[in-house]
Amino acid sequence: MSAPGEYVFKMPDLGEGTVEAEIVRWYAKPGDLVAEDQAIVEVMTDKASVEVPAPVSGRVLAITGSAGDKVAVGSALIVFQLLESADQASAAVPRAAPATQAAPAAQAAPAAQAAADAAGAAGAAAEFGTSSAVPAGGSAKRVMTSPANRRRAREAGVSLHTLVGSGPRGRILQSDIAAVIGDPASPEPRSSEPRSSDPQTTEIKVIGLRRLIAERMSEAKRTIPHFAYVEEVDVTELESLRSHLNAQHASAAAPLTYLPLVVLALARTLRAFPQCNVRYDAERGVLVRHLSVHVGIATQTPDGLKVPVVRDAGSRSVWDLAEAIRAVTDRARANKSSREELSGSTITVTSLGKLGGIVSTPVINAPEVAIIGLNKAVERPVVLHGAIAIRRIMNLSSSFDHRFVDGHDAAAMIQRLKAYLEHPASIFIADPTRGEA
Amino acid sequence: MAQMNMIQALNSAMDAMLQADPSVILMGEDIGYFGGVFRATEGLQRKHGEHRVIDTPIAEGAIIGAAIGMAVGGLRPVAEIQFADYIYPGFDQIVSELARLRYRSAGDFFAPVTIRTPCGGGIRGGQTHSQSPEGIFTHVSGIKVIMPSNPFDAKGLLITAIEDDDPVVFFEPKRLYNGPFDGDPNKAAIPWSTHPKGEVPEGIYRVPFGKADIVRSGSQVTIITYGTMVFVATLAAASLGVDAEIIDLRSLVPLDVDTICSSVKKTGRCVVAHEATRFSGFGAEILAIVQEECFWDLEAPIQRVAGWDTPYPHAFEWEYFPGPARVGAAIKAAMDPA
Numbered sequence: 145m146s147a148p149g150e151y152v153f154k155m156p157d158l159g160e161g162t163v164e165a166e167i168v169r170w171y172a173k174p175g176d177l178v179a180e181d182q183a184i185v186e187v188m189t190d191k192a193s194v195e196v197p198a199p200v201s202g203r204v205l206a207i208t209g210s211a212g213d214k215v216a217v218g219s220a221l222i223v224f225q226l227l228e229s230a231d232q233a234s235a236a237v238p239r240a241a242p243a244t245q246a247a248p249a250a251q252a253a254p255a256a257q258a259a260a261d262a263a264g265a266a267g268a269a270a271e272f273g274t275s276s277a278v279p280a281g282g283s284a285k286r287v288m289t290s291p292a293n294r295r296r297a298r299e300a301g302v303s304l305h306t307l308v309g310s311g312p313r314g315r316i317l318q319s320d321i322a323a324v325i326g327d328p329a330s331p332e333p334r335s336s337e338p339r340s341s342d343p344q345t346t347e348i349k350v351i352g353l354r355r356l357i358a359e360r361m362s363e364a365k366r367t368i369p370h371f372a373y374v375e376e377v378d379v380t381e382l383e384s385l386r387s388h389l390n391a392q393h394a395s396a397a398a399p400l401t402y403l404p405l406v407v408l409a410l411a412r413t414l415r416a417f418p419q420c421n422v423r424y425d426a427e428r429g430v431l432v433r434h435l436s437v438h439v440g441i442a443t444q445t446p447d448g449l450k451v452p453v454v455r456d457a458g459s460r461s462v463w464d465l466a467e468a469i470r471a472v473t474d475r476a477r478a479n480k481s482s483r484e485e486l487s488g489s490t491i492t493v494t495s496l497g498k499l500g501g502i503v504s505t506p507v508i509n510a511p512e513v514a515i516i517g518l519n520k521a522v523e524r525p526v527v528l529h530g531a532i533a534i535r536r537i538m539n540l541s542s543s544f545d546h547r548f549v550d551g552h553d554a555a556a557m558i559q560r561l562k563a564y565l566e567h568p569a570s571i572f573i574a575d576p577t578r579g580e581a
Numbered sequence: 582m583a584q585m586n587m588i589q590a591l592n593s594a595m596d597a598m599l600q601a602d603p604s605v606i607l608m609g610e611d612i613g614y615f616g617g618v619f620r621a622t623e624g625l626q627r628k629h630g631e632h633r634v635i636d637t638p639i640a641e642g643a644i645i646g647a648a649i650g651m652a653v654g655g656l657r658p659v660a661e662i663q664f665a666d667y668i669y670p671g672f673d674q675i676v677s678e679l680a681r682l683r684y685r686s687a688g689d690f691f692a693p694v695t696i697r698t699p700c701g702g703g704i705r706g707g708q709t710h711s712q713s714p715e716g717i718f719t720h721v722s723g724i725k726v727i728m729p730s731n732p733f734d735a736k737g738l739l740i741t742a743i744e745d746d747d748p749v750v751f752f753e754p755k756r757l758y759n760g761p762f763d764g765d766p767n768k769a770a771i772p773w774s775t776h777p778k779g780e781v782p783e784g785i786y787r788v789p790f791g792k793a794d795i796v797r798s799g800s801q802v803t804i805i806t807y808g809t810m811v812f813v814a815t816l817a818a819a820s821l822g823v824d825a826e827i828i829d830l831r832s833l834v835p836l837d838v839d840t841i842c843s844s845v846k847k848t849g850r851c852v853v854a855h856e857a858t859r860f861s862g863f864g865a866e867i868l869a870i871v872q873e874e875c876f877w878d879l880e881a882p883i884q885r886v887a888g889w890d891t892p893y894p895h896a897f898e899w900e901y902f903p904g905p906a907r908v909g910a911a912i913k914a915a916m917d918p919a
Contacts, residue, residue: 290849290879290880290881291876291877291878291879292849292877292878292879292880293880294877295877295878312918315918318880
């Protein structure tokens with residue numbers, strides 16, 4: 145229920161089947177004035193981070209959750225006080241509040257920035273070291289608690305806005321804070337690891353993307369019986385083709401790497417190995433084979449591993465594919481991927497480029513059933529036609545879900561891929577046995 | 582050690598100082614031949630002579646003005662103003678002359694004047710015999726303001742006041758003259774002989790200014806008070822079963838800020854109680870200091886108990902007096918703010 149003039153914005157359904165979303169960061173805090181469509185919070189579902197725009201113009205009265213908290217879809221996320229006129233808006237600019245509790249560090253910087261953008265006065269507050277999380281005036285809902293509790297929360301790095309007070313009129317009591325920061329007198333139920341007494345340690349909360357990565361890696365390794373298969377591929381001719389194409393298209397936005405060529409060969413290979421281009425629906429016990437190959441590109445970003453997806457890789461030209469790969473990975477690194485871009489892959493390719501090493505054992509990007517790893521391409525002496533020759537050799541290190549992909553099929557699939565890569569012209573030549581012309 | 586009530590303790594202090602220091606003289610209305618309306622100077626004129634224990638006209642401005650002149654001339658006058666309610670005719674002398682003499686003369690002249698005056702209600706005195714004007718004097722720079730709550734402190738503080746080279750206004754809660762009073766007028770009077778602070782040494786001893794007395798140490802709430810309210814607060818806390826730390830300031834100027842703040846920082850809760858009217862009362866200064874010094878340790882808003890902002894009434898004396906019920910309500914508010 146909302147009071148007159150208030151607007152309660154609920155966590156929207158950010159994609160089919162989303163039941164909750166994790167708060168990544170707030171761009172506004174209670175007391176801030178926001179304009180309609182201004183980004184107010186970044187939330188994350190699956191692996192997509194989404195900036196949620198303010199649905200109305202108004203002043204933020206209350207927010208739910210802080211960075212790392214999961215908020216259920218449909219529950220109140222932000223309470224706005226609607227502004228009736230611009231005059232009121234300027235009058236309602238929050239003044240610098242006297243020392244209030246500091247927001248958690250992760251939240252403080254963008255919040256302070258947003259505040260500085262919204263009102264110079266808030267910037268002044270930051271100058272005085274008072275990260276103003278509570279507006280001074282107006283009818284905004286001030287956190288009710290004692291000065292001593294404000295100090296306790298500040299020292300513990302807890303935002304009082306995230307707490308629900310159990311005292312009279314919703315006032316936050318010492319016991320409410322103790323429940324969050326842990327009462328030294330009572331055991332901490334959530335931590336089994338004894339706190340390190342070494343002063344030279346830094347504690348990093350496992351939240352956000354890192355938590356998601358951790359959960360998904362654990363889940364994949366726990367449920368999928370991986371088996372690895374490594375084969376070496378002679379990429380001398382592939383390298384020759386790559387060099388030629390790059391020389392021919394010197395004006396291209398960026399030179400070709402192996403990746404689009406490998407992805408194209410993989411898409412071609414999978415036509416004959418549909419059991420490897422699959423998403424497993426565990427709930428229904430169904431393997432969903434896909435005709436199109438949607439390739440996940442494992443991408444290192446400042447936040448951690450993301451896997452943006454290039455759709456329908458098999459129907460693209462090599463240049464189109466190169467551009468698509470660059471576009472989705474750039475957006476992933478810039479944290480600008482759409483939710484669609486970060487889901488729906490049917491197989492994943494992981495390449496560490498020059499860091500590729502000789503062998504790796506990649507973890508399958510569930511619910512897919514295979515992942516192809518590219519190791520470093522190096523020139524090696526090999527025996528060719530009875531003589532020692534210098535050839536460029538690259539290993540493919542792949543993992544398969546042994547529940548659904550038999551060793552024979554996996555090996556045959558990699559051998560087919562190897563054949564394409566060693567004779568790169570065949571990637572581009574129709575296969576008459578499959579009715580292609 | 583002897584058993585003394587507060588009157589006897591004050592009498593003993595003046596007697597001892599008259600004996601010890603020939604420059605000490607007493608002056609006031611009816612203090613000599615009659616021995617004072619509250620008997621505080623009984624027998625002192627007979628013992629020390631008319632030239633040292635002087636009856637004055639009913640003229641407070643003249644009493645204080647004369648005391649200032651004597652003090653500048655080298656004496657240590659102890660002037661009695663019969664009731665604090667009567668001090669106002671002398672107020673200009675106190676504020677404009679007495680308090681400033683040392684400043685105005687750059688230290689060349691000073692005035693070791695002690696002004697004793699009974700204050701407070703609870704004796705059916707009505708509006709002209711019940712006032713607690715200490716806050717008016719704490720606001721004046723240059724004078725010290727003292728209010729004892731028991732015979733032992735009264736004697737020791739009065740000796741410190743007489744020996745002090747600067748002016749002291751010495752308030753005596755008259756309801757405490759004959760015994761501790763906890764604010765319940767229906768109880769039988771308790772004499773000081775039943776109270777440990779009724780034990781008073783015969784000779785000269787001093788209780789220092791600027792040092793509050795922790796009457797009861799406790800952990801849950803700090804009650805800052807002085808005068809009659811010390812006993813009212815003690816009863817109020819005891820009847821609530823609250824482990825209160827009760828601080829008797831004794832010396833309002835200079836103020837023992839350290840004792841106040843270390844106690845509030847310990848308990849996190851604070852109640853200030855005085856008999857004087859609330860608005861601009863001395864309690865406001867205590868609240869301000871606690872807020873300034875102890876803000877981040879406060880668990881609850883600071884509570885204040887005081888007399889109502891009206892003249893002290895005759896007919897509704899016990900409705901006006903901030904008794905144990907009102908102090909108790911403030912303690913509850915500090916312990917469990919709504």
